[in-house]
Amino acid sequence: MSLDYVKFSPGFEKFMPKEYRDMVEHGPFGKKTTVSQMGSFKEILEEHPMCAGCAMTLFIRLAMISFPNPEDTITVGTAGCGRLSISQAAIPFVYGNYGDQNGVASGLSRGLRLRFGDKPKDVVVMAGDGGMADIGFSCTLHSWFRKEKFTTIMLDNEVYGNTGGQESGMTNKGAVLKMAPLGKKFEKMDMVSMAKSAGCAYVATVVPNNPRRVEAVIKKAVLIAREIGPTYIQAYTSCNIEYAIPTDKVMEDAKNVEGDRYQFSEYVTDEAKQFLAERYGYKEFLPKPAPAVTKA
């Protein structure tokens, strides 16, 4: 968990595969990389077996680029499609039982604080809607109630994608899926409201067809979780297999859904705003100057 672990051990340089050498020499470690530089540095995400054209893959790729300090970040995940790629990146990945990710992340983030004190070590959970809102629901909510300081990202493809199309709590009412042929009878769960009332300091909904926005949201969430409290991002990451979206229409779908039921939203507590402004120079959250007094 430091820049040292992405260096070569002396004497081993020449045995390292090319992609590893590229990652050490031209990767994002210890630098500030942004989505606008994509295509000109070696990304930490490697090849993986997720489906062609999957929006979740794109979101994970963007997230990995957006982490403020990749060399000081640990990701936590669980069963589901996302782990197939999150695990193929040059940062440590912790994989527990299905649904326990926010419990594991709670212990991990506390342990890192004990071990490293004030030096920030970022814990980021990324898991599917089934793993987070159904099976891991109590772990998720309780970590928020306990104000555990780490970031939770829901990869919301509105279905159990990895197991072939069962409905989840996050599936929309009426949706017909391969393994939910009668259509879902209940509304989509409102995890955003639950995150706010459980005490998250930052809550955002986002769609991957706006890479700069994804980057901004992830940076804010990770930074706020360092000191202020739990943060939650809910990302629409469509499953083109279970929702039969042609792969070249995935971004068009994301755009339509963003314009309709998955609009960008951001909730930041006052304490978190002040923290971002004072500690990290976020101008948008600086207190507004008092209006000039004009003489009557």
Place this chain on the structure above:
Amino acid sequence: MYLVADIDVDICAQTSCKLCTQFCPEANTILYNDQAGKEKGYKYGAAYVAVDRCKGCAQCVWVCDNMAKHHAIKMIMIDQLPNAAITDNVVYGEKSTTAVLTSPVVG
């Protein structure tokens, strides 16, 4: 045989807008070569695809056609590629990546 994305340097190099790589789901796949098109007077370089990583989803085609409106990318059969860049031949420079173009990777 299977389809991969192929970028027309003459069209792309006019702007090299860098939109497509931000939407390709695969990491380290659409890269930029600062030198591409220089001999024809283009200033910005051009994008290219490391075809061994491309999964053929055609999202970049949609992005270049509909968002960038440049129509520089086409899906073509991998054995029909005039030149193919593969990861082993990608060199990362100070500012950008450069592909050493080879003949088709799959015969």
